[in-house]
Amino acid sequence: MANKEQTTHVNHQILGKKTELYFAILCGVFLFIGFLIEKLTGLADWMSLLSYIISYCFGGYFITIEASKKIPKGEFDIDFLMIAAAAGAAYIGSWAEGALLLFLFSLGHALEHYAMKKAKKSIEALGNISPKTALIKRNGKLEEVSIEALKIDDVIIVKPNTKIAADGIIISGSSTINQAPITGESIPVDKTFIENTTNLPEFKDIDKTHVVFAGTINGDSSIEVLVLKLTKDSTVSRLINMVSEVEAQKSPTQRLTKKFEKWYVPIVILVVILLCFAFLIIDESFNTSIYRAITVLVAASPCALAISTPSAVLSGIARAAQKGVLIKGGKALEDLGEITTIAFDKTGTLTEGKPKLTNLIPLKDFDEEALAKLVLEVESLSNHPLAQAIANDLKIKYSIEFHNNASNVNAIQGKGIQAKYHGHKVFVGNVKLMEDSGIIVDDTIRSKMDDLLQHGHTVMLVAFKTEIVGLISVMDLPRKTATSTLKRLKEIGIKHMIMLTGDHQNVGNAIAKQIGLTEAKGNLLPEDKVEAIKLLIKRDKKIAMVGDGVNDAPAMALSTVSIAMGAAGSDVALETADVALMSDKIENLPFVIGLSRASKRIIKQNIFISLGVVVLLVPITILGLTNIGVAVAFHEGSTIVVVLNALRLLRYKIH
Structure with missing residues (x-):
């Protein structure tokens, strides 16, 4: 059920965005009506059968569309297994069980897509935070233009309590800017005009008190902003592009489950076909063999396993985005959850x-x-x-x-x-x-x-x-929050915290003692930092390095997970780092690592639940010790549990 083609849900939204959920509910409604007619009334059998058939139509609609797109390519996945199981149940007259299967499966399907959409919502909202137009000052006159028409060195007027249209610097006026949409900072930041705009340094090196970003919200004063980045190059645009690439970067667990699924599904199909002919070997009817085969088909389908990792990964990445942290894919999220050693650059990171x-x-x-x-x-x-x-x-x-x-x-x-x-x-x-x-x-x-x-x-x-x-x-x-941050990191299980600096060893030792680092290495050139990282990896296997993503690029590239601080406005930091803290706040680090660990924990829980149900149900169904209704309830119930478990990450808070 992972990575479904989203076009299906765009082209078939008969009842709007929640069509899939409505169809799943209607499937359940007609299943319930059919059950009531069959068990509690004396009405003709064809009436309950008709209700079950309608239930089949609603429950199987989206699943059949998705399966039909893959079958011509020779891809037989979970959707195919579910359609086959429902058709088999109908063939042996177990219409109620087949409708129950489709109801729970389609409900799980709808919940999965709901989870994915909810997880993406905070990320995709980035695309809507920038205003569509800007008030520009040209030839002494004010005119409103689309943000795409803005050019470098244009001057835009930002009125009180409106969104800023471009990345740039304030050249007139002072104000308080709400940077939460970009950096996740909860408290608005005071900004003031820059006195001299000649010979400006690179955008990332300009004093942050003068810099503003597209999509942030101006306070109570009017300001004039000199545009330094085109719309397509703005921080918010780069964020949106990178987030859209995140989904393609699968985590190690995700890649492993996809490989497992690739071999597992054909094996299940083969076993089910063989079980259809069990009546030739053991003393039972053809219908009994078919019934057992279909029950095994339901029990063995790895629906929950398929969704267990991607739902948790996307929820974790979405929660990080809400706090102004960009995590580039499942690999970075999972690796960060295993880190016990962090190396820090000194200047601008710890100080x-x-x-x-x-x-x-x-x-x-x-x-x-x-x-x-x-x-x-x-x-x-x-x-x-x-x-x-x-x-x-x-x-x-x-x-x-x-x-x-x-x-x-x-x-x-x-x-x-x-x-x-x-x-x-x-x-x-x-x-x-x-x-x-x-x-x-x-x-x-x-x-x-x-x-x-x-x-x-x-x-x-x-x-x-x-x-x-x-x-x-x-x-x-040292930063005022450095000591408390390092103490918090120690509490959540970071054993080694090492500072790598080009400064004198005495400077490193003094700061390390003051803020609570476990070690400081001084007098290091960039190549020395690379060697230091190699030694740490040899000792501790996986390490994270925190820096600005520019000066320490070689050492950060070598680390298992590179974390850039103050990445808003720094193209290099956004491009090179695995994790980007958009604000310049080191205190966000414990949250990110805690979130990664929670994500890793939930992925393990989900895999345990999904594999546990399969391991328990398959032998029982092969031996004919349970019926298809119980298999359906347990199997599809596990899928729903896995999705809901992953959604917990959207509410994650560090304790």
Whole structure:
């Protein structure tokens, strides 16, 4: 019953989208009427027979259409087995049992397609989240155009409480954007305009506070957005395309059950044909042999097995999509459910990805505020990202008034910067810069530096005139949610959590200790990370790697499951990762792994239920110990149980 041709249900929707379900119900209604006429009234037999025949027509309609498309190709699947069983039941006069078989089978069929549609609904809804038109600013005038007509560098006006029509950056206005349709974030995010639009970096590298995505919802303020991606290349369009490809990527269990089904169905048909002639060997009538053969046919059909894995996989993927996580197919879903080791990239994954001022330590005659003023004035004149980060943090922390007392800033490659402050020389940089400038770095200062370095800080010395007057330290700080996330991962069974970083080993060790990692490997080049992944796979068989999907592409490609964070807006991350967390939130990781484990558990339960029923029923029916009605009830009941069990994943919540 898995992977049915969906065109059947489009071309034959006589009573609308729920035609199949209505036909299954009508099959049951006429079965019940026929049973009542036969058992509780004295009406003629042809009346109950007519009711059963009508029941057959409704119950067998969709099944016959699907079977008839495959038989000419030499494909004999479960639909064929069910039609054969129902026809056989009619031949031996067991019309009620045959109608019951078709009722339960068609109901299971309808439930299966309902489960699939429900599972796809949240995914397919992505196609409807983008507006169809955009308000565009051209030649000083506003005009409404279709989103397909938008071009790169067009400026669109987004009114309050309306959907954004394209991926781009805000160039005028500030607002709060609801990004839930794309990233799954429950809380709206504050966004503001970008001041300089010349020489923009790649879309994925632009500060997220300026970036907006098609399909997200603007808040209470009007904004102007510069279009940076065409509609076909927008994040939401790429998501839709990838989700449509997900179904083709079958899980290992799914592939195994398909192989099993390919051999199993012909064997069942052969056994049933042989059982039809059992009367030639044992003392029984031809009708008894036929009855047993048909009962075995019902009992042996692997309906529940066929739907057990795809229904669970699709439900799991759909639930992930609701939370802003794209899982690319059943293989990624199943593999992730078996992971006990996770390797993490450091920068931007476990940490904020931005250096932050952590210490400002005055020495000699300088107090903290005087040192802060000196450093701010000097660093503000530098274009170096580290200098800009220090200056911004000093402004926020000390609320200093700017007086333009610094001048003549000169960057010295690999060492730091030199400038003048109140007419005197200032140096901000490493020990080598100080020594080359004839400034003494005594043991007390070196001891303070070493202490900070051991704890993962990057340290710079500040010299004024000819003396060192202070130390500054910066650090890429751990994400606020990193510690709680890693603790949660440990609780759900992740035994090894390793950080792979190009930073100094001291930096890795400090962060690992702070947030609760089991191990940190520092000083790694991209090729070293690949070797580290190889060693982890050799030790633990299957591992996941979490990164940005760009800088660590070789290592992520080698891992069993690659997980990209903040994939919204990153084409490379969406293309290369097996699992994409659309938001930049590491706290979604325990949910995804928990969901994968629940999916794996439900797949195992479904296979156990479906195979268990077949293993139990087949010997009993071959020995003639049960009738076709009991076989039908157990067999089709197991299919319905399996579908309902899979649907539980749509309500999954991590405990």
